[in-house]
Amino acid sequence: MYQTYDFRHHDANPIDRLLDRLLGENDAPGPLQAHRMGHGDGDHEHGEDAEADILAQFAEQADELHERVVHEHGVFVAEFLGATGSGKTRLIERLIERAPDDQEIGVIVGDVAGEDDATRFREQGVSVANVNTGKECHLDPSLVEGALEDLDLDALDTLYIENVGNMVCPADFPLGAQARVLVVSATEGDDVVRKHPLLFQACDGAVINKVDIAEAVNADLDLMESDVSEIAPEMPTFRTSAEHGDGLDKLAAFLDERGHTHDHDHDAYVGETGHSHAHDHDDNSHADGHEHAHSHD
Amino acid sequence: MHEFSIATQVLEAAREAAADHGSDTFEGITVSVGDASHVNPNQLETCLEAAADSTIGDGELDIEVETEPAYAECDCGWSGEPETIDRALAYAPDLTCPECDERIELAAGNECKLMSVTIPDGAGDSAGTEEETPDATSPD
Numbered sequence: 001m002y003q004t005y006d007f008r009h010h011d012a013n014p015i016d017r018l019l020d021r022l023l024g025e026n027d028a029p030g031p032l033q034a035h036r037m038g039h040g041d042g043d044h045e046h047g048e049d050a051e052a053d054i055l056a057q058f059a060e061q062a063d064e065l066h067e068r069v070v071h072e073h074g075v076f077v078a079e080f081l082g083a084t085g086s087g088k089t090r091l092i093e094r095l096i097e098r099a100p101d102d103q104e105i106g107v108i109v110g111d112v113a114g115e116d117d118a119t120r121f122r123e124q125g126v127s128v129a130n131v132n133t134g135k136e137c138h139l140d141p142s143l144v145e146g147a148l149e150d151l152d153l154d155a156l157d158t159l160y161i162e163n164v165g166n167m168v169c170p171a172d173f174p175l176g177a178q179a180r181v182l183v184v185s186a187t188e189g190d191d192v193v194r195k196h197p198l199l200f201q202a203c204d205g206a207v208i209n210k211v212d213i214a215e216a217v218n219a220d221l222d223l224m225e226s227d228v229s230e231i232a233p234e235m236p237t238f239r240t241s242a243e244h245g246d247g248l249d250k251l252a253a254f255l256d257e258r259g260h261t262h263d264h265d266h267d268a269y270v271g272e273t274g275h276s277h278a279h280d281h282d283d284n285s286h287a288d289g290h291e292h293a294h295s296h297d
Numbered sequence: 298m299h300e301f302s303i304a305t306q307v308l309e310a311a312r313e314a315a316a317d318h319g320s321d322t323f324e325g326i327t328v329s330v331g332d333a334s335h336v337n338p339n340q341l342e343t344c345l346e347a348a349a350d351s352t353i354g355d356g357e358l359d360i361e362v363e364t365e366p367a368y369a370e371c372d373c374g375w376s377g378e379p380e381t382i383d384r385a386l387a388y389a390p391d392l393t394c395p396e397c398d399e400r401i402e403l404a405a406g407n408e409c410k411l412m413s414v415t416i417p418d419g420a421g422d423s424a425g426t427e428e429e430t431p432d433a434t435s436p437d
Contacts, residue, residue, distance in 0.1 A: 004415040053408040172335045196387030221381045
């Protein structure tokens with residue numbers, strides 16, 4: 001009656017289960033045939049099945065963006081995620097303020113509706129592309145590509161992407177950034193890290209913002225930081241008060257380092273996107289214009 | 298919310314796989330959802346049911362959604378299913394190697410994969426040319 005084409009790897013248990021089911025050990029109707037698809041090489045590692053993993057497709061779209069923006073145009077890209085009101089916009093404003101005058105910055109800002117965030121960035125004199133996501137709960141690579149049409153990549157040194165306020169959905173949709181920074185604030189409750197462990201694991205750095213009012217809301221910052229280090233070992237945490245401009249030096253230094261380390265250790269970027277995939281990187285292909293004369297006062 | 302767009306991509310992949318084997322329609326799919334992915338298997342199943350339409354087959358699409366545990370390998374030689382982080386309020390794998398304390402990354406368990414597609418017999422390739430049933434059971 002039916003033929004079943006099976007994409008599984010050489011993994012005895014699932015194959016056995018499938019074959020048991022298909023070849024008459026149970027009630028399956030009619031003769032069935034199991035076919036393994038496209039994996040002639042039994043040695044290949046689990047994780048390289050880009051075609052079969054739907055989520056890897058999203059990661060690949062992010063890779064293409066990364067290739068285009070970071071490698072072809074030499075732009076440093078950082079993405080900021082976090083709940084609505086965590087302080088993403090204020091943080092990016094502060095980073096823009098302290099940047100040297102000759103650093104050309106662009107911002108892609110995703111927001112459910114309106115242009116409030118975009119307007120704030122425009123008032124700082126940077127190029128801005130606003131993306132209204134509406135009922136879409138996260139930015140995805142295609143939305144970012146659309147936004148890039150409003151920016152001049154040849155002119156930019158740095159691109160900040162502010163994701164939609166959301167602690168759930170953006171996790172599976174990397175955008176090709178060299179640094180994914182998750183912004184949480186003391187006012188969200190000091191258990192916020194433990195509530196979103198997979199999201200922390202998907203990011204490169206965490207900001208604990210609004211530290212100046214942590215006491216007022218009974219938030220234990222040490223606890224939050226230790227939660228991050230248990231859940232996402234080796235991921236740096238930065239305590240900030242974006243409103244007062246505190247704690248930005250270390251964050252800015254981290255972003256700087258991500259940009260320059262990336263030039264030399266592309267595997268670190270690839271490994272951290274959460275889905276292993278073959279990605280050849282030829283160091284000679286870097287754009288030359290990747291210089292950042294940051295002065296940190 | 299994004300389970301629906303994942304569902305439509307799964308069905309698209311199934312359509313392509315069926316077409317690769319000469320069939321316009323498919324009767325069943327098996328999807329594997331990693332425990333450490335952000336995909337909710339129940340929601341995905343609901344979305345697959347909702348997204349499947351009459352172009353797929355005459356009857357209802359037979360949908361099986363399985364889950365797959367996290368799996369990691371460490372440079373030190375350790376491999377296996379990481380422990381769950383007890384302190385976390387939602388599931389997450391412990392990304393510290395139990396042997397050497399280094400950070401480990403998942404090799405599996407964070408994916409959402411189309412595992413098999415069942416097409417009507419006679420619609421596909423000539424019988425026997427693609428059949429790998431005996432080989433499929435023997436590990437390399």
